Amino acid sequence: MNLWGKRNDMVVHEREPFNAEPPPAALTGGPAVALTSLDAFFSRNHGPIPDLDPAAWRLEVDGTVTRPLSLSLEELRTRFEETEVVATLQCAGNRRTGLTGVRPVPGETPWGPGAISTARFRGVRLADVLARAGPAPGTAHLAFTGADVAPGARPPQPYGGSVPLEKALGPEVLLAWAMNDAPLPRVHGAPLRAVVPGWIGARSVKWLRRVTARTTPSDAYFQTTAYRLLPADAGPGRTGPGDGIPLGPSPLNCAVLSPVDGSRPPAGPAQVTGYALGGEHRTVARVEVSADGGRTWRPADVDEPAGPWVWQHWRTVLDLPRGEVEIVARAWDSAGTTTPESPAALWNPRGYANTSWPRVRLCCGPG
Amino acid sequence: MNLWGKRNDMVVHEREPFNAEPPPAALTGGPAVALTSLDAFFSRNHGPIPDLDPAAWRLEVDGTVTRPLSLSLEELRTRFEETEVVATLQCAGNRRTGLTGVRPVPGETPWGPGAISTARFRGVRLADVLARAGPAPGTAHLAFTGADVAPGARPPQPYGGSVPLEKALGPEVLLAWAMNDAPLPRVHGAPLRAVVPGWIGARSVKWLRRVTARTTPSDAYFQTTAYRLLPADAGPGRTGPGDGIPLGPSPLNCAVLSPVDGSRPPAGPAQVTGYALGGEHRTVARVEVSADGGRTWRPADVDEPAGPWVWQHWRTVLDLPRGEVEIVARAWDSAGTTTPESPAALWNPRGYANTSWPRVRLCCGPG
Numbered sequence: 145m146n147l148w149g150k151r152n153d154m155v156v157h158e159r160e161p162f163n164a165e166p167p168p169a170a171l172t173g174g175p176a177v178a179l180t181s182l183d184a185f186f187s188r189n190h191g192p193i194p195d196l197d198p199a200a201w202r203l204e205v206d207g208t209v210t211r212p213l214s215l216s217l218e219e220l221r222t223r224f225e226e227t228e229v230v231a232t233l234q235c236a237g238n239r240r241t242g243l244t245g246v247r248p249v250p251g252e253t254p255w256g257p258g259a260i261s262t263a264r265f266r267g268v269r270l271a272d273v274l275a276r277a278g279p280a281p282g283t284a285h286l287a288f289t290g291a292d293v294a295p296g297a298r299p300p301q302p303y304g305g306s307v308p309l310e311k312a313l314g315p316e317v318l319l320a321w322a323m324n325d326a327p328l329p330r331v332h333g334a335p336l337r338a339v340v341p342g343w344i345g346a347r348s349v350k351w352l353r354r355v356t357a358r359t360t361p362s363d364a365y366f367q368t369t370a371y372r373l374l375p376a377d378a379g380p381g382r383t384g385p386g387d388g389i390p391l392g393p394s395p396l397n398c399a400v401l402s403p404v405d406g407s408r409p410p411a412g413p414a415q416v417t418g419y420a421l422g423g424e425h426r427t428v429a430r431v432e433v434s435a436d437g438g439r440t441w442r443p444a445d446v447d448e449p450a451g452p453w454v455w456q457h458w459r460t461v462l463d464l465p466r467g468e469v470e471i472v473a474r475a476w477d478s479a480g481t482t483t484p485e486s487p488a489a490l491w492n493p494r495g496y497a498n499t500s501w502p503r504v505r506l507c508c509g510p511g
Numbered sequence: 512m513n514l515w516g517k518r519n520d521m522v523v524h525e526r527e528p529f530n531a532e533p534p535p536a537a538l539t540g541g542p543a544v545a546l547t548s549l550d551a552f553f554s555r556n557h558g559p560i561p562d563l564d565p566a567a568w569r570l571e572v573d574g575t576v577t578r579p580l581s582l583s584l585e586e587l588r589t590r591f592e593e594t595e596v597v598a599t600l601q602c603a604g605n606r607r608t609g610l611t612g613v614r615p616v617p618g619e620t621p622w623g624p625g626a627i628s629t630a631r632f633r634g635v636r637l638a639d640v641l642a643r644a645g646p647a648p649g650t651a652h653l654a655f656t657g658a659d660v661a662p663g664a665r666p667p668q669p670y671g672g673s674v675p676l677e678k679a680l681g682p683e684v685l686l687a688w689a690m691n692d693a694p695l696p697r698v699h700g701a702p703l704r705a706v707v708p709g710w711i712g713a714r715s716v717k718w719l720r721r722v723t724a725r726t727t728p729s730d731a732y733f734q735t736t737a738y739r740l741l742p743a744d745a746g747p748g749r750t751g752p753g754d755g756i757p758l759g760p761s762p763l764n765c766a767v768l769s770p771v772d773g774s775r776p777p778a779g780p781a782q783v784t785g786y787a788l789g790g791e792h793r794t795v796a797r798v799e800v801s802a803d804g805g806r807t808w809r810p811a812d813v814d815e816p817a818g819p820w821v822w823q824h825w826r827t828v829l830d831l832p833r834g835e836v837e838i839v840a841r842a843w844d845s846a847g848t849t850t851p852e853s854p855a856a857l858w859n860p861r862g863y864a865n866t867s868w869p870r871v872r873l874c875c876g877p878g
Contacts, residue, residue: 375797375799375808377808389843389847395847430742430756438856441744474856479762480758480863481762484849485852485853486852489849496847499848
């Protein structure tokens with residue numbers, strides 16, 4: 145068996161903490177909603193994978209609530225309405241290699257375009273659990289704490305983060321125990337994880353132990369210090385708690401899945417495929433693809449959105465000339481916002497949120 | 512008296528329909544929330560300004576509602592709770608001249624950075640009025656119809672547009688009769704206008720006559736055909752109803768107010784000022800300014816947001832060298848999204864949504 149049940153062609157960036165992304169071919173869209181199979185779903189971790197006993201496990205709901213709760217899995221399943229959401233989860237560092245091509249990003253995982261995946265999650269609404277606990281006036285954020293301990297955090301601590309109450313109350317935010325109709329795999333957070341559709345994956349905390357109502361955002365390292373967009377010129381001395389912009393809602397993003405960067409296809413008609421994600425609650429309205437580095441563009445066929453939380457695959461056929469070819473793609477969301485051109489303007493010290501036009505360089509031989 | 516009570520240095524693009532923007536100096540931020548005075552507030556119209564008799568005027572609420580309403584101004588004022596919102600309204604064509612520098616945009620008003628203004632509006636919540644009418648199941652959009660008739664629409668028709676029900680129900684969306692504590696001026700929609708904070712100004716319909724609950728978006732020309740983002744290569748034959756992306760939520764935007772493009776200040780320290788608008792429900796988290804065309808940047812001081820619907824002014828001091836200088840600015844919103852670099856990548860046939868880095872070219876003389 146491969147690492148954590150993953151397919152044997154996963155790109156494993158680290159074995160512990162386990163950080164791996166599927167090859168682009170494993171993310172290509174199919175005829176229906178493009179769910180990612182469990183053996184291909186990307187895995188982003190900050191510590192060793194916990195091994196929790198579901199029978200002994202409990203979820204604590206505490207903080208600024210009038211009735212703190214301690215719930216077993218069975219109690220969660222029977223006392224609240226079960227529901228499902230199809231959600232694309234994307235790491236804030238997805239496509240980081242596009243930024244490291246501008247300037248190195250030391251100490252961060254060099255994600256390609258595969259730190260993104262989609263699954264159908266099943267569980268209960270966080271809003272329903274919170275309503276049972278009764279948030280006190282002034283409650284403005286919900287903090288999640290996992291059972292995984294991150295040795296790289298300052299100081300080492302359980303993984304955690306928070307979302308504003310307004311987002312937490314959305315019917316799409318789940319506490320989930322199943323993924324693609326299977327029990328939540330251990331590597332993806334069993335027995336229970338948060339699923340926060342439309343937001344960076346970092347807020348969908350795995351191995352969930354505690355949900356804490358607060359008047360302020362989580363004071364966990366992964367909220368105060370990591371997952372923040374620092375100014376490009378921020379040195380190590382400027383990266384303390386509270387610096388930079390805390391990342392939350394996912395930005396509009398777009399990637400090419402095929403052909404693969406650096407490959408040597410024959411000249412002539414070639415299918416170009418990829419995905420785009422609208423971000424937050426938006427969908428993707430248009431994708432354009434260029435075979436000449438961005439001078440001329442043609443529209444791609446974009447799949448209808450399966451919902452505001454789900455990526456959309458796209459495809460078109462380009463006539464590739466012989467020689468060096470640069471394929472470029474760009475996307476527009478449902479409000480008319482488009483992706484920025486250059487990774488140089490987006491570079492930031494931790495290498496988050498590379499939404500620049502994906503570029504795939506080919507050398508096309510005789511057809 | 513000047514045209515429609517406006518200050519005499521307004522930039523009047525057209526006298527009828529009246530289209531005018533204030534000079535940049537009239538939009539500079541003050542110490543408090545930067546409201547725009549009524550004599551400077553930009554004016555964007557598609558037809559002659561109506562002259563309505565407030566005593567005879569009524570608002571019809573119809574469509575997919577269980578209790579259609581016909582309300583006088585007095586009934587609106589007395590039957591619903593009065594409330595206020597401070598909102599920045601921005602035309603979808605604001606900063607269009609940045610796009611016309613790339614390629615002409617025939618037939619559209621050449622707005623500089625002044626097709627944006629901020630006021631305190633007073634009126635009643637659209638949600639409260641709608642609740643009284645009782646939207647039927649399936650209602651998904653609220654359409655507004657004004658009393659102004661647009662001769663340039665195909666066919667000529669009253670101005671109108673719609674917003675999705677979810678936005679319409681937001682407590683920030685008003686039917687307003689006052690502006691900056693004064694009665695709503697005739698040129699700004701008296702006796703009653705819609706105010707849809709966070710969305711393009713085109714949805715804040717003036718001289719409001721009718722609110723229609725619908726299962727689909729408005730079929731007015733200004734929803735189906737105008738205010739849509741067309742592909743760059745869309746010719747006149749491709750600009751029929753339903754083409755392009757309907758604009759709605761405002762995008763993140765940023766402009767320089769001083770120094771003025773083309774001016775000749777002395778070399779040495781110079782104050783640079785401007786505004787930025789987060790768009791939809793976001794605020795502005797960071798603005799950076801460059802005196803070397805974008806090679807190096809320094810952070811500006813950005814005013815705290817007065818709310819999610821309000822622009823934020825910013826300022827910094829740059830040391831201007833002698834000779835040709837290009838000042839550039841860029842902004843980030845509260846989710847870490849930043850403005851795109853180049854207007855060339857944003858050009859579209861109607862010239863909407865120029866959010867590219869503003870550029871101000873100066874020739875600096877001896878200090």
